[in-house]
Amino acid sequence: MFKKICGLVIALGLVVVPALQVSAMSLIATEKQYYTVQLRSDEKTLNYVKIIFENNSSSDELKSYTFSTPKGLKISNVGAQQVLAKPKSGSICKTYETIDQWRDRQTYFYNNYSAAQIQQEYERGKKCLEYETTGEYDEDFDYDGNMSSSYNYYYYSYYQKPDEKFNYSDLTIQENGSDYTVELEKPVKPKKQAAILVSFVGEGVISNFLGYYSYEHKTLVSKQMVSKATVAINFDEGMYSREAKQKRTVETSGSSEYGIKSGVSADANYQSDSTDDIWGSIGQGGTYVKTQSNLMPGDVMRVRGVFAESPWQLFLKEIAITGLVLAVLAIGSVIGYRWYRKNHPKVEKKMLEKSVSTFSNPGSMLVDPGTVSHGRAVTVTLVSLVIFGVTTLLIGSMVALITRSNIGSYIVVILGIVLGLYTLVILPIAYIFNRDRRAVFKWALTQSVGLLTLLLIVVLIVMITSGSTSNGYVDGPMYNN
Numbered sequence: 352m353f354k355k356i357c358g359l360v361i362a363l364g365l366v367v368v369p370a371l372q373v374s375a376m377s378l379i380a381t382e383k384q385y386y387t388v389q390l391r392s393d394e395k396t397l398n399y400v401k402i403i404f405e406n407n408s409s410s411d412e413l414k415s416y417t418f419s420t421p422k423g424l425k426i427s428n429v430g431a432q433q434v435l436a437k438p439k440s441g442s443i444c445k446t447y448e449t450i451d452q453w454r455d456r457q458t459y460f461y462n463n464y465s466a467a468q469i470q471q472e473y474e475r476g477k478k479c480l481e482y483e484t485t486g487e488y489d490e491d492f493d494y495d496g497n498m499s500s501s502y503n504y505y506y507y508s509y510y511q512k513p514d515e516k517f518n519y520s521d522l523t524i525q526e527n528g529s530d531y532t533v534e535l536e537k538p539v540k541p542k543k544q545a546a547i548l549v550s551f552v553g554e555g556v557i558s559n560f561l562g563y564y565s566y567e568h569k570t571l572v573s574k575q576m577v578s579k580a581t582v583a584i585n586f587d588e589g590m591y592s593r594e595a596k597q598k599r600t601v602e603t604s605g606s607s608e609y610g611i612k613s614g615v616s617a618d619a620n621y622q623s624d625s626t627d628d629i630w631g632s633i634g635q636g637g638t639y640v641k642t643q644s645n646l647m648p649g650d651v652m653r654v655r656g657v658f659a660e661s662p663w664q665l666f667l668k669e670i671a672i673t674g675l676v677l678a679v680l681a682i683g684s685v686i687g688y689r690w691y692r693k694n695h696p697k698v699e700k701k702m703l704e705k706s707v708s709t710f711s712n713p714g715s716m717l718v719d720p721g722t723v724s725h726g727r728a729v730t731v732t733l734v735s736l737v738i739f740g741v742t743t744l745l746i747g748s749m750v751a752l753i754t755r756s757n758i759g760s761y762i763v764v765i766l767g768i769v770l771g772l773y774t775l776v777i778l779p780i781a782y783i784f785n786r787d788r789r790a791v792f793k794w795a796l797t798q799s800v801g802l803l804t805l806l807l808i809v810v811l812i813v814m815i816t817s818g819s820t821s822n823g824y825v826d827g828p829m830y831n832n
Contacts, residue, residue, distance in 0.1 A: 380578030380645065381405035383495055387583045387633045388568055390658065392590070396553040396568070398426075401633040403494045403546045404575065405539075412538035416547060419572040420529045421651045426551040429526075431533045432519040434546040436492035444479035453477050488518065488537065494546040522547070548633075562660040563667045570652040577646040582654050584639045591665055592638060592658035 385401040406413035420426055450473050461469050520536035539545040549571075557566045570580050586592050643652040659665045 379407065380576040381407055382573055382575045382577045384570060384573070384577055384580045385583075385633045386568075386570065386581065387585065389585050390557060390564070390566055390568075390587070392559075392564070392587055392660075394554070394557040394559055394564075396556050396566075398549075398551050398553050399633050400549040400551075400571065401546065402549060402571075403544060405544050406541055407575075408541050410541055412540055413535070413545070414538045415532050415534050416545075417530060417532045417574060418549075419531070419574075421569040421572055423555050424569055425554045427554070429524055429531065429549070429551040431522040431524055431550075432548045433522055433533075433536050434494070434548060435518045435520060435537060436489040436494070437516050437518060438487065438489050444482055446479070446481040448478045448480055450477075490540055490543055492544070494544050519548070561664070561667075563657065563664050564659060565657045566655065568654040570646075572649060572651060573646070574648050576648060577650070579642060579644050580646055580652045581640065581642045582652065583633075584641070584654060584656070586638055586658050590658050590660065591662050592656060 382402065382404040384403075387399045389397040391397065402416070402418070404416060450470075453473050453476065456478070461472065464472070522536060523534045525532040525534065533547060533549075535545065535547075537545075556568055557564055568582060568584065570582065584592075639654075639656065641652075641654050646652060657665060659667075663670075
């Protein structure tokens, strides 16, 4: 019996150990993803994805690549191309330039040279136009290190690098619910790199409310460890945007009930200058470029932000909150005033005598500070602080609209300081030392409204003339974005 138990334990150990090894291998980052996303005003997104991955196997060729769409993202018009680096050139020249082509390149004229001397100079300086190549494509090509999205590409002076050219092969895509499997035209040999270009139209990313667009872009879900994901966000011309935010979440790719069906059919390899341009620009040059490192299998990088058809619409939330706060304060002030009047009825006075007394003796408007109660002074100060806080909140929202205009910001800040000092210092002093408190309150209210009106006018003028917040990009949840 003891031997049977030992045998069972050993058998379980042999099963568990390989499983642990496979799990550990899956955490070795061998994939990078680069995105260029155009957000449109029709609530669709145009996506170009550059995926560079490696065959982790030590013996088997990799014949397909599978990715999944995250929850909430619906894609259509899916296409995929495999990027194949042209084969390396050998040392044997296959085609030389002609002697006429050689002459056209010369800056020195050989008018006094004989035909034999010219032929000798041509043989010495002729240029090779085509070298003999080895293989159908360069299977050892480092796609990540030689891409414009790579840091080393720029670090080592891109202008000194040769202009690498690629061939592209349209791939067959098989769809199974949220899973997409790309059949590679050229299988990837063990421990070698491969690259594919995936393009699609996305929906469910953008929401629109009265010209205020909010978006949440999600990266594709990979079954491999992704060492880096870079997303470049762009907007349509004439749209305005705010700084994007990113976070990493875990998505569980739901297996589909649908059967496998064929997607785009594969064609022969081809060269395309337009695809070269797209391939080289993916993952860079966006209005906002966000990068997330070390995405585990199943992780999704999310990039959130807003854009709008006009600058002020970008701050609808802040404006609504400010308006709500002001409305609550106004309602509270009315209720408080009525409660105060209910408990402190007005005392009838002879306004004519008061006016004559005030005109004949201006000093009568002042009272002895010692007769002012501490409660009254504290109450007035607290009310002034509340007014100052609300004013600061409003000014902060307005300043956010013109953060790219230094002069406008200075004007707004100065007006804000003046208004703040006025409500915090001048109003309490005038209220405490003046006998006619109602007149002081009306005067203070008039001045506050005047300053706020001036502030709003300045902000609107600066906002309209500065054209701030990322204008002129094609990106985001809008077309006519």
